[in-house]
Amino acid sequence: MEKQRKNEKEKRKEKGFSRLSTASVVESIAPSPYVEECTTIEHRCRYIKDNSFYGWLKILLSLPYSKVMELDKLLAMPALLALLLLYLHFMRRKIRNGIQNLPPGSSGWPIVGETFKFISAAREGTPVRFIQERMERYDSRVFKTSFLGDPMAVFCGTAGNKFLFSNENKNVQVWWPSSIKKLLRSSLVNKVGDEAKMTRRLLLTFLNPEILRNFVPKMDTIAQIHINTHWQGKEQVVVHSTVQKYTYALACSLFLSIEDPLHDSKFSSRFHRFLKGLVGFSINLPGTRFHQAMKAANEIREEIKKIIKQRKVDLEEKRASPSQDILSHLLATPDSNGRFLTEIEIMDNILLLLFAGHDTSRSTLSSLMRYLAQLPHVYNKVLAEQVEISRAKGEGESLQWEDVQKMKYSWNVASEVLRLSPPVTGAYREALRDFSYADYTIGKGWKLHWTTCSSHVDPRLFANPEAFDASxxxxxxxxPYSYVPFGGGPRMCLGLEFARLEILVFMHHIVKQFKWDLVNPNEKFKYDPMLEPVDGLPVLLHRHH
Structure with a gap:
C-alpha cells in the first residue's frame, strides 16, 4: 500500500503537480471515519461522507488560506468562484427542501435569483407581466421566487392581501430589502412590534384628518404660488420634474416649516439620488446607485440636524410652537410610555416623511395629468366639479377642508389612476414562524411579497380592468382587499390623508387654469423604483379664457 502511494506521488511530480495534491487535501479534511482505505485519489474522493459534489466543495471550502494559495496552481480563481456560487446555491436548495410542500415556482440563478427579471419588467413598465406569468404557470394564490438574495413567496389576490395585512405581528412582520433598511435606518419602516405601534401612533397624532384639515388653506396657497411660478406663461412644461417642486415644497412646509425655494431645490436634488438607490443590491462602492443614495441620505440628515438644532432653541424661547409642524411635534411630544424620540430617530423619520410625502404624490400627479389629457370626457367632469366649488366661494378665498370634501368625482378619478398606475408595486413581510397557506408550507424566515397588480387588474374584481372607469x-x-395602493392593516400608509389633500388641491387649481396635450401621446412609464414617465411627460399648455 505504502509503495503504491509513493508511486502515485512520483507520477504527480512528473506531471507538474504542486506538493499540495488532491489526495493530501482529501486526507486533511476526510480522516479515516469518512474515507475507506483506497488505492487511488478517485476512490478516496468517492468515499467522502457526502459521496457527492458537496464532497469536492467541502474540500475546497475547508482549506486554510495558505493552502488555497497553493491550490490556485491547480484551479484558476474563476473556477473556484463558480464552485462557490454553485455550492451556495445547492446548499440553499438543500435547506429549503427541509420544508415539505413549498409553493411552486422558480428560484432563478444562484444568489441573484429572479431579481434582474423583475427589475427588467419593472423598467419596461410591466411588473404585472412578471407576476401574472408566474400566477398562470405555478399558482394564482401564491408562488415562490428569489429576490435580492432571499427566497420569497409572492402572495396574490385579495386572499393573499388579507392574510398578510391581518397577520402582522402574528405570523408575519414587516421586512424590507437591506438597501432600504440601511438608508432609512431607525425610521418607522424598520420598526416592528410595540416599538412600531408607538412610533406610528406618535406620527399619526399629527397626520390625522383632524389636524391636517387646519393646513388646507396653507396647501391652497402653496399650490397657487407653484402654478403661478412654474406653469403660468409657459407653452410647454415637463410634468414630472415640475410637479416635484410642488410636492416637495408642500412636504418641506408642513413637516419642517421651510418656505425657502432655494432650500427646497437643494434638498430635492439629493432626494433624486436617494430614490434611485433605494431598491437594489446594497453594494456601497463608488459609482454604484446605492453608494450615491447613502451619500445623499447622509447629506440630507446633516441638513435636518441643523434644522433640529435651531428648532430646539426656538421652542425653548417660544419662537416656535409644538404644533406648527411635525418636527416640533416630534421634539415636544413623548410616546405613550413617556419616552421622547432620540435625535437620530427624529432625523430618520423626517427623512422618511420627506421622501414618502413627495415622491409618491409626484408619481400619482404625473399619471393623473396623463389620463386627464387622454380622456377629455373625464377632464370635463373634473373641471365642472372644481368650477362649481369655486363659484360658491368669495373672490380670493382659500380652499377649506369642507371644499375638499365636495371633490368626490375628482377623488374617484385619482383613485382609478392609483388602481391602474400605482406609484409602487407592493411591499414586503417576513415569516415569523412556519405556517400553512393555500395548501403550502411557508418556512420561518422566508420573505413575503404582496403586489398591487395581482388584484388591481383581476377581471373577477374589476370588470374590463384595463379600462378607465372612475365609477x-x-x-x-x-x-375589501382588492384595492391596495396604500397597503392595508396595521401597516397601511400613514400619509394617505395627506396625499389625498395634496392631490385634490393641485387638481383644483390646474384644471381651472389649463387644459393640456401630451407632446408624446405614446410615452411609456416605468418603475425605477417608483412609477415615472420615461421622458418626464412634456405637455403643451392651453390656458382657459
Whole structure:
C-alpha cells in the first residue's frame, strides 16, 4: 500500500503537480471515519461522507488560506468562484427542501435569483407581466421566487392581501430589502412590534384628518404660488420634474416649516439620488446607485440636524410652537410610555416623511395629468366639479377642508389612476414562524411579497380592468382587499390623508387654469423604483379664457 502511494506521488511530480495534491487535501479534511482505505485519489474522493459534489466543495471550502494559495496552481480563481456560487446555491436548495410542500415556482440563478427579471419588467413598465406569468404557470394564490438574495413567496389576490395585512405581528412582520433598511435606518419602516405601534401612533397624532384639515388653506396657497411660478406663461412644461417642486415644497412646509425655494431645490436634488438607490443590491462602492443614495441620505440628515438644532432653541424661547409642524411635534411630544424620540430617530423619520410625502404624490400627479389629457370626457367632469366649488366661494378665498370634501368625482378619478398606475408595486413581510397557506408550507424566515397588480387588474374584481372607469369607486366601492395602493392593516400608509389633500388641491387649481396635450401621446412609464414617465411627460399648455 505504502509503495503504491509513493508511486502515485512520483507520477504527480512528473506531471507538474504542486506538493499540495488532491489526495493530501482529501486526507486533511476526510480522516479515516469518512474515507475507506483506497488505492487511488478517485476512490478516496468517492468515499467522502457526502459521496457527492458537496464532497469536492467541502474540500475546497475547508482549506486554510495558505493552502488555497497553493491550490490556485491547480484551479484558476474563476473556477473556484463558480464552485462557490454553485455550492451556495445547492446548499440553499438543500435547506429549503427541509420544508415539505413549498409553493411552486422558480428560484432563478444562484444568489441573484429572479431579481434582474423583475427589475427588467419593472423598467419596461410591466411588473404585472412578471407576476401574472408566474400566477398562470405555478399558482394564482401564491408562488415562490428569489429576490435580492432571499427566497420569497409572492402572495396574490385579495386572499393573499388579507392574510398578510391581518397577520402582522402574528405570523408575519414587516421586512424590507437591506438597501432600504440601511438608508432609512431607525425610521418607522424598520420598526416592528410595540416599538412600531408607538412610533406610528406618535406620527399619526399629527397626520390625522383632524389636524391636517387646519393646513388646507396653507396647501391652497402653496399650490397657487407653484402654478403661478412654474406653469403660468409657459407653452410647454415637463410634468414630472415640475410637479416635484410642488410636492416637495408642500412636504418641506408642513413637516419642517421651510418656505425657502432655494432650500427646497437643494434638498430635492439629493432626494433624486436617494430614490434611485433605494431598491437594489446594497453594494456601497463608488459609482454604484446605492453608494450615491447613502451619500445623499447622509447629506440630507446633516441638513435636518441643523434644522433640529435651531428648532430646539426656538421652542425653548417660544419662537416656535409644538404644533406648527411635525418636527416640533416630534421634539415636544413623548410616546405613550413617556419616552421622547432620540435625535437620530427624529432625523430618520423626517427623512422618511420627506421622501414618502413627495415622491409618491409626484408619481400619482404625473399619471393623473396623463389620463386627464387622454380622456377629455373625464377632464370635463373634473373641471365642472372644481368650477362649481369655486363659484360658491368669495373672490380670493382659500380652499377649506369642507371644499375638499365636495371633490368626490375628482377623488374617484385619482383613485382609478392609483388602481391602474400605482406609484409602487407592493411591499414586503417576513415569516415569523412556519405556517400553512393555500395548501403550502411557508418556512420561518422566508420573505413575503404582496403586489398591487395581482388584484388591481383581476377581471373577477374589476370588470374590463384595463379600462378607465372612475365609477368603480362610487357607493361601497371595490371589494375589501382588492384595492391596495396604500397597503392595508396595521401597516397601511400613514400619509394617505395627506396625499389625498395634496392631490385634490393641485387638481383644483390646474384644471381651472389649463387644459393640456401630451407632446408624446405614446410615452411609456416605468418603475425605477417608483412609477415615472420615461421622458418626464412634456405637455403643451392651453390656458382657459
Amino acid at each position: 368603480r369607486f362610487e357607493g361601497a366601492g371595490p371589494a
